[in-house]
Amino acid sequence: MSADDAVVNSLQASLKINPVICKILVQRGIDSFEKARNFFRPELSQLHSPWLMKDMEKAVDRVTKAIDQQEKILVFGDYDVDGTTSVACMFQFLQKIHSPLDFYIPHRYKEGYGVSKAGIDFAKENGFTLIISLDCGIKSVDLIRYAARLGIDFVVCDHHLPDDELPPAVAILNPKQKDCPYPYKELCGCGVGFKLITALAERLAMPADTPYEYLDLLATAIAADIVPMTGENRILAFHGLIKANKQPNFGIRALTKLSGLEKELQITNLVFMIAPRVNAAGRMDDATKAVRMFIARSETEAMEYAEMLHHDNTDRKEADSSITSEALAMIMENSDWKDRKSTVVYQPHWHKGVVGIVASRIIEHFYRPTVVLTQSGDYVAGSARSVPGFNLYEAIHACREHLLGYGGHFAAAGMTMEKDQVDLFREKFEAVVAASIPPSLLIPEIIIDSVISFKDIANSFYNILCQMEPFGPEIPALYSWPKR
Secondary structure (H helix, E strand, O other): OOOOHHHHHHHHHHHOOOHHHHHHHHHOOOOOHHHHHHHHOOOHHHOOOHHHOOOHHHHHHHHHHHHHOOOEEEEEEOOOHHHHHHHHHHHHHHHOOOOOEEEEOOOOOOOOOOOOHHHHHHHHHOOEEEEEEEOOOOOOHHHHHHHHHOOOEEEEEOOOOOOOOOOOOOEEEOOOOOOOOOOOOOOOHHHHHHHHHHHHHHHOOOOOOHHHHHHHHHHHHHHHOOOOOOHHHHHHHHHHHHHHHHOOOHHHHHHHHHHOOOOOOOHHHHHHHHHHHHHHHHHHOOOHHHHHHHOOOOHHHHHHHHHHHHHHHHHHHHHHHHHHHHHHHHHHHOOOOOOOOOEEEEOOOOOHHHHHHHHHHHHHHOOOOEEEEEEEOOEEEEEEEOOOOOOHHHHHHOOHHHOOEEEEOOOEEEEEEOHHHHHHHHHHHHHHHHHHOOHHHHOOOOOOOOOOOHHHOOHHHHHHHHOOOOOEOOEOOOOOOOOO
16 A cells, blocks of 8 residues: 655654554555544544434434323334444433333344334334334335334434435434435444434433443444444544443443453454354344343343353354355365356255355355355345455346345345256356456455564554554554454
């Protein structure tokens, strides 16, 4: 990666630190003393006002009306880390001021991703008149219209890219809306929910630091959802890590103990230690227990649920390992597969909850776009993962004549098909990939930021690098280095 020498020298003159570190900073757009100060010492006071987000007034008005009129509020979220932490934060916050309240997490296999009809029917049957959806809802046009017919209002808090048609919700909080003036567009779902909590706390004249109680859960969501570690995400993750180490949520504390970590939590621990155990609940069973762990009122209660998640994660790892071994053996046994530009493997007995993980594992061995399929009821379903730079969604879309349904984005996708279409899909997918992928994308890329000499490697050099924590997308330096 390149950096302008004059800019590097100017930054080095103002910071008085190793020029190699200055080069790394400039490569990441940190090219002035002011930017460096904000990068190394981000302040919560730098967060944008939540009222800048489109529909925030409408959302706060509807929630406060529900509180004033003692309406039943249902907090609804997805089954992954971003969704479960979002629900836990919003539920705990509303619990302080409102009692007719519950939460709902859809079952991954019975209901699928996002807002579900079963969830809306649950709300209707139990007298809920307001649903706050978190990390989902932006694409649920028909289901939110269905809810409206039943007399149930929606406030949608989401961060996924909206379609042209938006759902008929009372309010939609999503900085990626075309006409939303909110300055930072890369919040995760929990981040959008945090903004609603912040606005509600202001409206209700609650202590200014009330929303900060949830920063450790928010940092976990930011880390797990692989959003850019820039702007507000960096500020929130930085301070969330401080809270996770000084006064963690009981659930985070319980999972940390079960994981045997004795050192200070870093962002890598949230990604590779906390997040897999939370995600395992939804992959192997029911993610509701993850929320119950996060909202537990004691460490003892949290530990009960944490042990369930820990067990789910053990099952997940066993399934992941055995399926990966089977899949790799299949590829090696089929000589004409080994030199292909793509991989498509299928076995009906594979666990649906880990096929996406297995696809990523296979890419570590055969670096190419990969699809892993298994039996799901009467159909075949699976997950696909790409290599950096290749648009997986477009390749799947080109094979749509063999699919019953599909969805996803540039790097990951999911699909369903009839069993008799598996071989046809494999051949069509290979043809599409082979015709469109540049050979360079089939070779893993190693990005070298800078060449250093042995004299550069001193305590001060290393200590400053460690202060670049939290690492993540767009701030990838030393992402996997542990502190000493």
